[in-house]
Amino acid sequence: xxxxxxxxxxxxxxxxxxxxxxxxxxxxxxxxxxxxxxxxxxxxxxxxxxxxxxxxxxxxxxxxxxxxxxxxxxxxxxxxxxxxxxxxxxxxxxxxxxxxxxxxxxxxxxxxxxxxxxxxxxxxxxxxxxxxxxxxxxxxxxxxxxxxxxxxxxxxxxxxxxxxxxxxxxxxxxxxxxxxxxxxxxxxxxxxxxxxxxxxxxxxxxxxxxxxxxxxxxxxxxxxxxxxxxxxxxxxxxxxxxxxxxxxxxxxxxxxxxxxxxxxxxxxxxxxxxxxxxxxxxxxxxxxxxxxxxxxxxxxxxxxxxxxxxxxxxxxxxxxxxxxxxxxxxxxxxxxxxxxxxxxxxxxxxxxxxxxxxxxxxxxxxxxxxxxxxxxxxxxxxxxxxxxxxxxxxxxxxxxxx
Numbered sequence: 001x002x003x004x005x006x007x008x009x010x011x012x013x014x015x016x017x018x019x020x021x022x023x024x025x026x027x028x029x030x031x032x033x034x035x036x037x038x039x040x041x042x043x044x045x046x047x048x049x050x051x052x053x054x055x056x057x058x059x060x061x062x063x064x065x066x067x068x069x070x071x072x073x074x075x076x077x078x079x080x081x082x083x084x085x086x087x088x089x090x091x092x093x094x095x096x097x098x099x100x101x102x103x104x105x106x107x108x109x110x111x112x113x114x115x116x117x118x119x120x121x122x123x124x125x126x127x128x129x130x131x132x133x134x135x136x137x138x139x140x141x142x143x144x145x146x147x148x149x150x151x152x153x154x155x156x157x158x159x160x161x162x163x164x165x166x167x168x169x170x171x172x173x174x175x176x177x178x179x180x181x182x183x184x185x186x187x188x189x190x191x192x193x194x195x196x197x198x199x200x201x202x203x204x205x206x207x208x209x210x211x212x213x214x215x216x217x218x219x220x221x222x223x224x225x226x227x228x229x230x231x232x233x234x235x236x237x238x239x240x241x242x243x244x245x246x247x248x249x250x251x252x253x254x255x256x257x258x259x260x261x262x263x264x265x266x267x268x269x270x271x272x273x274x275x276x277x278x279x280x281x282x283x284x285x286x287x288x289x290x291x292x293x294x295x296x297x298x299x300x301x302x303x304x305x306x307x308x309x310x311x312x313x314x315x316x317x318x319x320x321x322x323x324x325x326x327x328x329x330x331x332x333x334x335x336x337x338x339x340x341x342x343x344x345x346x347x348x349x350x351x352x353x354x355x356x357x358x359x360x361x362x363x364x365x366x367x368x369x370x371x372x373x374x375x376x377x378x379x380x381x382x383x384x385x386x387x388x389x390x391x392x393x394x395x396x397x398x399x400x401x402x
Contacts, residue, residue: 014102044069125264132263139223139234143194146228147342155190163190170199177206184222193226213246220255228346229339231259250276254286261293266300273297274305289336292356296349337361341373348380351387355394362398371400 045066052062137145155163163186170179180203187196200219204211220238224231231239236259242252257272273290280287291307298305337360344353354377361370374395381387 010106014106018098018102042073045073129264136233136263137227137230139197139227139232142227142230142232143197146226146230147345174202175206177203180206188222188225193222197222197226213242213249213252216242216245217249217251217255221251224255224258225339229258229342231255231262250279250284250286254290257290261297266297267303270294270297270301270303270305277308285336288356288360289340292340292353296352337364337366341369344373345376351377351381351384351390354380355390358391358394358400359397362400367398367400370395370398374398374400 048057048062048065048069051057052059057065136142166179166183166186170176170183173179180199184196184199184203187193187199197219200222204215204219207215216238220231220235220242223235223238227235235255239252239256239259242249243256246252253272253276257269257276260266260272261269273294276286277290277294295305295307298307337357340353340357340360343349344357354373358370358373358377361367361373374391377391378388381391
C-alpha cells in the first residue's frame with residue numbers, strides 16, 4: 001500500500017511540475033516580444049510630449065501621433081495578456097518534450113531506484129557499518145552457526161587410514177610442528193575446517209614470534225572457512241598481524257576486503273580488491289572471487305568503474321602459481337568457492353555472483369552443487385530475463401543445463 005501512496009505522490013508532483021513549466025513557457029513565449037513593444041510605445045508617448053513642449057511639432061500633429069501610439073500600446077498589451085495563435089503551435093513540441101522527459105525519469109527510477117526505501121544518509125550508513133563490525137560473532141559462535149559443508153567425494157580408504165594414524169600421532173606428540181602442519185593441511189582438504197583451525201592455532205603458538213605473514217594469513221583463511229565465510233574478530237587479528245609483517249600480503253588483503261564488504265563498507269573493500277586484481281597474477285586463487293564481486297562492490301560504493309576483461313595467464317603468472325603445490329591451489333580454490341556458495345545461499349547476491357558460482361563449481365567438478373546453484377538462481381531471478389540469460393550461459397559452461 002505504501003508503494004501506491006509513493007507513486008501517487010510522484011505522479012501528482014510530476015504533473016504539477018510539467019503544468020507549471022508549460023504555463024511559464026506559454027506566458028513567456030506570448031509576452032516576451034510584447035513587453036519590449038510596450039516599453040518602446042511608452043517611450044514614444046513621452047517623446048511626443050517633449051517635442052510638443054519644445055514646439056517641435058504642432059498640437060494637432062502631437063495629438064494625431066499620440067492617438068496612433070496609444071492604439072498600438074493597447075494592442076500590444078492585449079496581445080501580452082492573450083497568447084498569440086502562433087505561440088500555441090510552438091507550445092505542443094515543448095509539452096511533448098516535457099512529458100517524454102517525465103516518463104523517462106519515472107521509468108529510470110522504477111528500474112534502478114528504490115521505491116519505498118527510507119532515507120539513509122552517509123552518516124547513518126557509516127554508523128550501521130560500525131555497528132555491524134562490533135556485532136560480528138565470535139569464532140566459536142560463527143563455527144556453531146555455520147552451515148554444514150557441502151558433500152565432498154568420499155576419500156580413499158587408504159587416505160582415511162593414514163589420517164587416523166596422523167591424528168593419533170599428533171595427539172601423542174602435540175608439539176610436533178611438522179605433524180601439526182600436515183594435519184591442518186589434510187583436515188582442510190577433507191573440509192574439516194574447525195579441526196584444521198585448531199591444529200593451525202596450536203602450530204602458530206609453538207612458532208611464536210617467528211610466524212610469518214603467510215602463517216597468519218593462512219590461519220585467518222582457515223578460520224574464515226570454518227566460520228562459513230564470516231571474518232570473525234579472531235580471524236581479523238591474524239589478518240592485521242599478517243599485514244603488519246607484510247603490508248602487501250595478497251591473501252590478507254583479500255580477506256580484509258571481504259570483511260569490509262560483509263559489514264557494509266564497499267568503499268574500503270574496493271580499495272583493497274581493485275589493486276589486487278590489477279597486480280594479479282591471473283592464476284591466483286583470489287582473482288576469480290574478486291572478479292565476481294568487484295563490479296557490484298564498486299556500484300554499491302558509488303564508484304565509477306568498469307570491470308576489465310579477463311586475461312589469460314602469462315608465463316610469469318604460471319611461474320608464480322608454481323610456488324603453490326597443486327593440492328594447495330586446489331584447496332584454496334575450493335575454499336573460496338565454498339565461501340561464495342555459503343554467502344549466496346544465506347544472504348543472496350547479484351546475478352554476476354551466481355553465474356560465477358555456477359561456473360566455478362562446474363570447473364572444479366562439483367556438478368551436483370553447480371546444478372543446485374543453477375536451480376536456486378533460476379528461482380531468484382525468474383522475473384529478470386537479462387539475468388536469466390547470464391545464468392543459462394554459466395550453466396552451459398558448467399555443463400549442468402537440462
